[in-house]
Structure formats: structure tokens, C-alpha cells
Amino acid sequence: MKITQNNIDELNATIALTIEQADYEPRVQKSLNEHRRKADVKGFRPGMAPMSLIEKMYGKSILLDEVQKLMSEGLNQHINDNQLQLLGEPLPNEDDPNKNDWEKGGDLEFKFDIALAPKINISFTEKDKIPFYKIPVTKEDLDSYKESILRQYGKLEDTEISVDDGFITATLTQGEHIIENTHISLKNIEDKKLRKPFIGKKVGDEMEVDVKQTFTNETDLAAMLKVKKEELGNFEPVFNIKINEVKHFVPAELNQDLFDRIFGKDEITSEEEFNQRAEERIAGEFAQESNYRFAKDTQAKALEKADLALPADFLKRWLLYANENKLSKEEIDKNFDAFAEDLRWQMVRGYIFKEQKLDITKEEMLEHARQMARYQFAMYGLPNVPDEHIDRYANNILANEKEIKRLYEKAEDDKVITYIKSAVTLDEKEITMEKMRKLYEEDKK
Numbered sequence: 001m002k003i004t005q006n007n008i009d010e011l012n013a014t015i016a017l018t019i020e021q022a023d024y025e026p027r028v029q030k031s032l033n034e035h036r037r038k039a040d041v042k043g044f045r046p047g048m049a050p051m052s053l054i055e056k057m058y059g060k061s062i063l064l065d066e067v068q069k070l071m072s073e074g075l076n077q078h079i080n081d082n083q084l085q086l087l088g089e090p091l092p093n094e095d096d097p098n099k100n101d102w103e104k105g106g107d108l109e110f111k112f113d114i115a116l117a118p119k120i121n122i123s124f125t126e127k128d129k130i131p132f133y134k135i136p137v138t139k140e141d142l143d144s145y146k147e148s149i150l151r152q153y154g155k156l157e158d159t160e161i162s163v164d165d166g167f168i169t170a171t172l173t174q175g176e177h178i179i180e181n182t183h184i185s186l187k188n189i190e191d192k193k194l195r196k197p198f199i200g201k202k203v204g205d206e207m208e209v210d211v212k213q214t215f216t217n218e219t220d221l222a223a224m225l226k227v228k229k230e231e232l233g234n235f236e237p238v239f240n241i242k243i244n245e246v247k248h249f250v251p252a253e254l255n256q257d258l259f260d261r262i263f264g265k266d267e268i269t270s271e272e273e274f275n276q277r278a279e280e281r282i283a284g285e286f287a288q289e290s291n292y293r294f295a296k297d298t299q300a301k302a303l304e305k306a307d308l309a310l311p312a313d314f315l316k317r318w319l320l321y322a323n324e325n326k327l328s329k330e331e332i333d334k335n336f337d338a339f340a341e342d343l344r345w346q347m348v349r350g351y352i353f354k355e356q357k358l359d360i361t362k363e364e365m366l367e368h369a370r371q372m373a374r375y376q377f378a379m380y381g382l383p384n385v386p387d388e389h390i391d392r393y394a395n396n397i398l399a400n401e402k403e404i405k406r407l408y409e410k411a412e413d414d415k416v417i418t419y420i421k422s423a424v425t426l427d428e429k430e431i432t433m434e435k436m437r438k439l440y441e442e443d444k445k
Helices: 021-038 051-081 139-152 192-198 218-225 229-234 256-263 271-306 312-322 329-355 362-379 387-398 401-423 433-444
Strands: 002-007 012-019 086-092 108-116 129-134 155-158 167-174 177-185 206-210 238-250 425-430
Touching (some): 002 051, 051 108, 177 218, 256 271, 362 401
Antiparallel strands (some): 002 012, 086 108, 155 238, 206 238
16 A cells, blocks of 8 residues: 655645555455355355355445555554644545446545644743733622522412512403413513503403514413413404403511522521622632633633634534534534634643643542533532432443543643643733623624
């Protein structure tokens, strides 16, 4: 087998393979012999069918299979022997398609395009400055948090007259079609003029309503009419609405019952302790936000310093090939910039991780799994799950190969960001949470 590489530029190259008949013929013959030995052909004893018949039945597929194996072995050996760092996988060259005569045999020629990973040479010192935003907890933050908590643990109560942000249950009637006790949130009526007729109503009041005009969200309307979205066209828009219940939302009271529900039985017993715990939680959330922003700014700084060029045309071809029938060319073009930035960061992150001899221990992986478990439980409204349950769930996460990969990448991210943080000068700035949000809005421009 003959293999040659032609470098087109620093990022693109072609590999030409010539697989000689002497390379594949012995392998094809061996495979044919094995097929003959196992073949059960009518009219012949097992293993005694003529070779000419075996060749006719299996010859071409065996030839293709053996050549494919040789091609793969040759490419891998060339890549390993030359320590090539590739992006994506080798792709058949489109400009010079092979003209192999598979019937005639003889030497077979193939040509592949490859993308070479750009060289990385990056380091961080105290001369490098990266902003680090500290977010103090203000009285407004604490008040907003308390209001949010009181609403989160609030409840609906009966009231005499409907209000702007209240709720009603009603019976909807259109001819013989009756929908009993459907729930309506008045906030879901976006047009205030159309919401006004619902305000100030009592139990027993009735009105004619064009529901399609009033409730513009088809999902909400379908739920209200208790039908599927595609069935909405089966109804005329005007319904008679008779109010059965009028309710309004009442926030929870700041009392011992609420303290116990949030923090556990008798963990705190006063508003002062509640405020202290609340401030600690807000400070923790703000610290996470500061670290997230620092990681984002650090990544941007690293990519700026590395200034990596990528073989965009090749990568788009490879993405189309690797995601056949999943992504279109238009989707790849649209999302390529985000893909390219992520790829650049993966390469830079991997370089720093290796260059600084960083590592990730089993205990660190377990801790990352614990963090994921706590986050997932908190998303379901369970912030105080016992440690033994967290550990059991974390071990289940680590038993999932896909989750392990995600966790490892997150752990590698954290290690590299922590290293850079220790090497550079932090340009510390105090900022409100509101201004932090504006930073992200500016990023999108």
C-alpha cells in the first residue's frame, strides 16, 4: 500500500492511498475460502460448492469489505505514525473522484480530504487582566426574594369579586355543548380591554365572550375548552360564560409554618433568622453568577489570545456527513459560528489541561455528580434532600456513560478556569444584579 500526504495549507491536506492488488488479493481469497467452507448451497455438499460459484455469490461484497478494512487501517496508521491532530474525520475528496474498475481489479486509488487542527501556543500570567464582578446583596434584592418566596408558597382563596390578576372557574356553553368548571386565569387575557369585562364579577354572573379573540394563546384556549389544539376549528368563537367560583391569589404569611416548610422543623424561629438565611442564599446565587460570568469572560480571553483559525468549509462538509438526515446544510450554516466557538474552546481547554498537567479525581467527579443531583432535586422544589439520597442519585448519574462525559467536560472546564484564575490578575468590580443582566444583553448585540 502506498500513502502520500499533500498539505494544501496549514489547515487542509489530502491523503492519497494506492491499495495494490497484492495487498487485498490474499485477504479476499482467504475470506472466499472461509465462505466456501461454511456455504450451504443446494446441489452441493457443505463446503464443496465450486469456488467460481462462491466468487459469483460473494466476490464483490468481500472485495469491497476487505478494501474498506485496508483503507481504514492505512489511514489510521498514517495518522498515528505522523502524529496528526485532525478535526472531524477524513472525507472522500470531491474534486478528484476515484475511477477504480472494481470488476477488472488491479491497483485501487483513493483520495481523502483531512482537516489539521491549528497549532496552539497560549499562556497566562499576572500581566493578563480579566474582570471579576462582585454582586453585593442589597435591601431591594432581599425584599424581592422575600416577595418571591411568599408568592411561591401562597395559595388561591375564595373572594366575592374578581380582580385584575385573579382566577375564576366557569361553565362555558355553546348550544348543546357544555364545558363544566373550566379554570380561567385573568392574567392570560393579554389585551386589557378584553380583560376588563371579567373584572368585578361575582358568582352566578354570565356574559357572552368571543374566546378566540380574548384568549389568543391556542394552548391555553385548548386547555380551557378541554380539547386538542387541532380541534379548535370545530367551535364557533362565542361562548356563554357563567361564573361558578371567584378566587384571588393570597401570598403566604411570614410565620413559623412558612419557616418550617422552607428550612425544616424549627431550623429558624424568627424573621431576623429568615432574613439572614435568605441573604445567605442570595449571596450564594450571586457568587455563582459572578463565577459564571468570570468563566465566560475567561473563555473569551483565552480564545482571543489563541486566535485559532478553522477550516470552515471542511468542517461544514463533515458536520453534514456526520449528521446525515439530522441536520440540513442551512441549519449547519446558521449554527456554524456557535459550533466553531465551542470547538475552539474545547481545543484551548484541552491544551491548557494537558500543558499544566491538571487531572480530575474520582472524588471530584462524584462531587460534580452530587451538585447535579442537588440542582435537579431543587428544580422539583426539593432543596433539602438528605445526603444519602443525594449520594445514591449521584452514583446513578455516574453509571450513565453519556452523563459521565458531560460531567467530565464540566469538571475539565472548572479545572482550567480555576487554573487561569490563579495565574491572572483579577480586575475586581462591584456591580448590581440588574447591571449584570445588562452585560448579557450587550453580549447578544
